[in-house]
Amino acid sequence: MGETNETLEDFRRVKKLLADVRSELVSSQKSLASSRQKMEDQEQLLEKQLAELEEQKINIMSYMASLKDAQIEVESERVKLRVAEARNRELERDLSVEKELTEDLQEELKKERSSLQQAIEEMSFLQKELDRRSNEFEETHNLLQVKESELVEAKLEIQHLKSEQASLQLYWRRKIMNS
Numbered sequence: 001m002g003e004t005n006e007t008l009e010d011f012r013r014v015k016k017l018l019a020d021v022r023s024e025l026v027s028s029q030k031s032l033a034s035s036r037q038k039m040e041d042q043e044q045l046l047e048k049q050l051a052e053l054e055e056q057k058i059n060i061m062s063y064m065a066s067l068k069d070a071q072i073e074v075e076s077e078r079v080k081l082r083v084a085e086a087r088n089r090e091l092e093r094d095l096s097v098e099k100e101l102t103e104d105l106q107e108e109l110k111k112e113r114s115s116l117q118q119a120i121e122e123m124s125f126l127q128k129e130l131d132r133r134s135n136e137f138e139e140t141h142n143l144l145q146v147k148e149s150e151l152v153e154a155k156l157e158i159q160h161l162k163s164e165q166a167s168l169q170l171y172w173r174r175k176i177m178n179s
């Protein structure tokens with residue numbers, strides 16, 4: 001009977017041990033299921049984060065492409081600016097040359113105006129001199145006409161006097177001859 005008690009006691013211990021193992025196994029399964037769920041949740045979270053990272057990568061690549069395009073555009077604008085600055089310098093040089101030419105032409109025009117003014121003054125003086133001489137000529141011409149007229153009258157008077165003298169001489173000759 002002692003053996004039976006011992007066997008019964010062994011059996012109880014084994015039963016308790018099995019119950020403890022089963023309890024641990026159930027607990028382990030629950031823990032494993034919980035861990036599996038956590039891992040799945042974490043996997044989903046990681047997949048979501050990976051998708052977000054992919055999206056960020058695409059956005060960054062797009063941003064980099066936009067940045068590169070912007071850099072190309074900036075470089076293009078720089079080239080245009082350099083060309084415009086060179087053209088501006090060229091135009092400034094041309095403008096400077098034009099300004100010098102304009103100043104030279106203005107100086108020449110000033111000299112021409114001065115010469116023209118002098119020529120006008122000389123012409124005015126010569127016109128006055130011509131007018132004065134024309135007046136003198138007219139006066140002299142008028143005087144000459146008067147003198148010519150007086151000369152004609154004097155010639156007529158001389159002819160008349162000669163004619164009278166001839167008549168008187170003829171008269172005196174006849175008178176002398178008749179006496």
